[in-house]
Amino acid sequence: MRINARRRSAVASAKRMGIRNLARIALICLTILGSMVPGGTEGRGLEQSGRQATRVAYDAPREQVHREIYDTMRRRRVLERVAAAFNLFRLPRRLTYRLAECSGEPNAWYDPRNRRITLCYELIESIRRVAPSGTSSAGVSREDAIRGPVLQVLFHESSHAVFHMLRVPILGREEDAADQVAALVLLHLGRADARAVVNGSGYFFAALGKREPLDRSAFADAHGLSWQRFYNLACLAYGSDRRRYGDIVERGFLPTERATACEEEYAQIAHAFLALLGPHLRTPPRQGQALRRALARRVPLASPHD
Numbered sequence: 001m002r003i004n005a006r007r008r009s010a011v012a013s014a015k016r017m018g019i020r021n022l023a024r025i026a027l028i029c030l031t032i033l034g035s036m037v038p039g040g041t042e043g044r045g046l047e048q049s050g051r052q053a054t055r056v057a058y059d060a061p062r063e064q065v066h067r068e069i070y071d072t073m074r075r076r077r078v079l080e081r082v083a084a085a086f087n088l089f090r091l092p093r094r095l096t097y098r099l100a101e102c103s104g105e106p107n108a109w110y111d112p113r114n115r116r117i118t119l120c121y122e123l124i125e126s127i128r129r130v131a132p133s134g135t136s137s138a139g140v141s142r143e144d145a146i147r148g149p150v151l152q153v154l155f156h157e158s159s160h161a162v163f164h165m166l167r168v169p170i171l172g173r174e175e176d177a178a179d180q181v182a183a184l185v186l187l188h189l190g191r192a193d194a195r196a197v198v199n200g201s202g203y204f205f206a207a208l209g210k211r212e213p214l215d216r217s218a219f220a221d222a223h224g225l226s227w228q229r230f231y232n233l234a235c236l237a238y239g240s241d242r243r244r245y246g247d248i249v250e251r252g253f254l255p256t257e258r259a260t261a262c263e264e265e266y267a268q269i270a271h272a273f274l275a276l277l278g279p280h281l282r283t284p285p286r287q288g289q290a291l292r293r294a295l296a297r298r299v300p301l302a303s304p305h306d
């Protein structure tokens, strides 16, 4: 995964009447995601979670600098919680989440050959490095600036896994689709947490965007540019609830020219989620607070020193 993004020019011709319903249905869908919260095993090597459709592995780091990340990730059960959320889908094969050192490369990816998601210590390290020491000028706390992108990355890679294992048809770039599913999940973590995580992810995309060279290779990349990913996320947040996220536009983080169509953009994605992924849910959508319970408990990777 390269931490950047893309923007969809699609402006749905979605019928206004259907938008609210689609949004509500999607929300109900996603709030059950956490219903597979694992029982309580602490990570030692490879372990199973939920209904055994996923498992997690925390590789002990060799680099001392990664030790704190290792301890925090295990203590917070970050991989277990993300795995539990995606255990919602009936996956034909087991999906593994692994935290590992990557020879200095700050990266994360899904490997379809072994159906494994690898999150590198180095990527978390880089996320911590760009996070503000206190609170950013836009009001993003260090904790959210770390927790947000870590969850975004894990949900993004999980989306790749779901697309692959369920053979989900994708129109457009897969990297964009993975971002959209990740955003949809992040937006339904629970009101306060969704806001915090969206802010944190936005902060990270913006931080990358400020230092991203706009050369040919950037445009050739399968991912969009970081600023595009930033605006896509902002647009989906605003489109999901214009009142709750209205300040994104008021404070100038999202141009009004884009904002006017964000409700339709959100509805289009919610519709696609239900049409393409809905049939693969383990249980039919029902009311619940599950995702909130699963992920809303502070999942930050910021240490007490951060």
Ligand SMILES: [Zn+2]
Binding pocket: 001, 002, 156, 157, 160, 175, 178
């Ligand atoms: Zn990707």
